Amino acid sequence: MARIAFILLCHKDPKGVIAQAKRLTASGDYVSIHFDGRANPRDFDLIRTALAGNPSVVFVRRRWKCGWGEWSLVGATLEAVRSAVEAFPQATHFYMLSGDCMPIKSAEYAHAFLDAEDCDYIESFDFFESDWIKTGFKEERLIYRHWFNERTRKWLFYTSYDLQKRFGLTRRIPADIQVMIGSQWWCLRRQTVEKVLEFCATRPDVLRFFATTWIPDETFFQTIVPHVVPRKEIRTRTLTYLVFTDYGMPVTFYNDHYDLLMGQNYLFARKISPEAIRLRERLGALWAASGVHFPISNEATGLFRFLTGQGRVGRRFGQRFWETEGSLGRANSLLLVVSKKWHVAKRLTAAIRRHSTIPAVDFLFNEQQAHLPDLGGVETTLEKRDRHRRALIRLLFEHFQSNQLVICLDPSALHLIQDLMSDKADTRLLLVDSQFDDDYLRGHIARVGLAGAQTAPEVVERLLPTVRADLEHEAERLRDMDFPGFQAIAPWRATEENAAQLARFLDVLPDTALKLAATEHLFSD
Template sequence: MAKIAYILLCHKGPEAIIGQAEMLTAAGDYIAIHFDGRAKPEDFQQIKAALADNPNVTFARKRIKCGWGEWSLVQATLLAVEAAVQAFPRATHFYMLSGDCAAIKSARYAHDFLDAEDVDYIESFDYFDSDWIKTGMKEERLIYRHFFNERKHKWLFDTSFHLQQRFGLKRDIPHDIQVQIGSQWWCLRRRTVEWILDFTRKRRDVMRFFRTTWIPDETFFQTVVRHLVPDSEIRTRTLTFLMFTEYGMPQTFYNDHYDLLLGQDFLFARKISPEAIELKQRLGALYSNDKAEFKISNEGTSLFKFLTGRGRIGRRFASRFWETESTLGRQRELMIVICKKWHVAKRLLEQIRQVTNVPAIEYLFNEEHTDLPDLGGIQTSLGKRTRHRRALMRMLFDYYETDQMIVCMDPSALDLLQDFASDRSTTRMLEVQCVFSDEYLIGHAMRVGLAGEQTSAETLERLLPTIRGDMTFESDKIRDAEFEHHYIINEARDAEENAAPLSNFLDISHDKARQIAQSDHLFAD
């Protein structure tokens, strides 16, 4: 009978991970856990302590700091697979999971399903001939080297790419490899996994190639499996049920999706909302129910398209996405940097990116050309962003697959601050108070059209107190709003004084906060 070793990549929610591991191993299966190296050490220690006495649990020998689109995700997966192969000699199958996945069938059903055919389950479509990639880079993912994280270091990522294009620094794909692409959620037999590990040791050229491709978790295993395993032993599909909205975001499942999920021809589903407590409890009980019977209708994807399609043409039963998704989510944290000097806030954000792994976006409600991903058109103008502010923010959380995000806003946007502060999510604000010299205020007046090159010195002299008073008034209104999590750093204070509010705002150590506060020229004009 099949014995499954689950390969779990996770970065948050220690209690949920412990529960997931206990549920899966209670049925006699195994689990190998890689907990992101960027996550809190105390969370990892909590997981290890809780599962220390469970012989069916093991951990990757090394924790990798993972980043979206990076080789680190593949490296973390390989480390967890190696640990599972060594620790569980009786495991027959290795199933890739994330912390957002949940079983939608019983353990007995899953074992019988895998016993029915001696095959591997992995999406693997020809990289160049298929239409798996809808927009954006395609060939460029492979023929150029990608050294930087596109989301953390956008400028470096783009600059490196454009320089390689300019100087013709293309590279060849290994001649005997036909690159494939597909979902990273696979289930592979033990023999296949052992072949892959052996391949990683022998084919250093292929490993070097994939280390600098972009988003290799969609290509590495898919390519290597197709290279090593006969086509007749591969089923080009995933056993994890997932759907995407018309905006390209993963559809999240809630308590009322229980019956729909059970009817799908899959063993797991992704993504389950952290707030869907009842759904998780019912699915957890189901996994250990050996007598459960399942009627497979497999209508999930077509039903979803039908219902959302009705809403798009104005018919009943399906309101628009931004009308239904009116909250960011109780488990999420939105951190807002408030600063009148935009260049200071951007400089601060760059320092925060160096110290934390939290996605950070600049003045998305103030600057038309703020760098944003394609979210189906909602991001294309300031008017749309502001009008559908919560929907936009929720989509950004989903896009970056995170529960924490930092954005910048101008102090004049009090209505936006109040709106986000009233959400069920946690909203923290860091007000950056700057010293405004006369030279800066004159420049500001010219930038916003209050003055021009021909404006007389006398007029400017009368204008400056009004502008300075307006900026002070904006700060006073924010303070008078009495937001629950409102922290202030001030240009006139030293780094040690500013470190405390920075530490509370970012939930980082005082030393790391002081490192940010001590940044050279942080407040310089």
């Protein structure tokens, strides 16, 4: 009978990881856990303590600090595979999972499914001939070297790419391999995994090549497996069910999708919403069930395409994001930096990106260039961003794979601030107090169109007291709202006092907060 070693890559939700490991090992299977090296150490300690006595669980020796699109994801996977091969000699199959995956069949069904055919399950399409890549870089993923994370070090990523392109610094793909592409979620037989590891040990040139490609988790195993295994033994599909929206984001499943998921010809599904408690409970119980009949309809993908093409009300597959103003998520922390002097706020967010791992964007509802990543189109215009603002923020949490996010807002956007502060998420506000001298006020008057180049100076001078009072009143209105989690920094306060406010706002260590508060020329005009 098949015995599965699950390769579990995760970075959050320690309780969910523990429950997943206990559930999977209770069926006689095994779990090899890689918990992201960037994640909260307390979460990892909790997982290790809870699973320490389980002989069917192994932890990797080396934890990689993972980043989307980086080799680190492949490195972490290989580390977990090596640990599983060594620790579980009776494992017949190795199955890639994430912390967001849940079973949609019973263990009994999964074992029988894998016993029925001696083959590997992995998407493996020709990199150049297939249309698997819909938009963006294609051959550029391979022929140029990518040393920097596109999401966290965007300027370095694109500057490096532009320089290589300008000077023709391309490279050759190893001559004896055919690059393939597909989903990172696979299920491989033991003999295949051992051949892959042997290949890695004897071909460091291929590893070096893939280590500087972009998004290698979609190409490495997909290329190596058909290189070491006959094509007739490979089924070019994944056993994990997932659907992508037309914005390139994975569809999230909710409580009312249980019957639909059971009817798909897959063993697991992702992504299951963390808020879908009832669905998680039912799917967890399903894995341990016996004698369950699963009529396969495979209707879900076609139904999703039809409904999203038509537009609809309801949540059979979750509402499209522009149709809902739903919560940002109870587990998320939205950190609002509110400042009239935009340049001061942007200096602070730049410092946050430099000194911490918290993702920070600038005035995303006011400026076209706001340190935003590519989100598939919703970020392209300010009108789109404002119309789908909660969906945009949720996409940012998803993109950065973080439960914290800093954004900048102008204090005049009181309705937006009130709206976000009333969300179920942990929403905090940092007011950057400012002093408005006459030169700043004259510039502000010009920027907002109260006066133009031809306006008489005496008219501008008469406007100064009114505009100053209005700007000061904006800050007072925010204070009067008595928001929970309200903090404030100011140029007239001591660095240590500002650091204390920043530490509470960002939930960072005092040393980090002090570095932020001491940012050179932070409050300068």
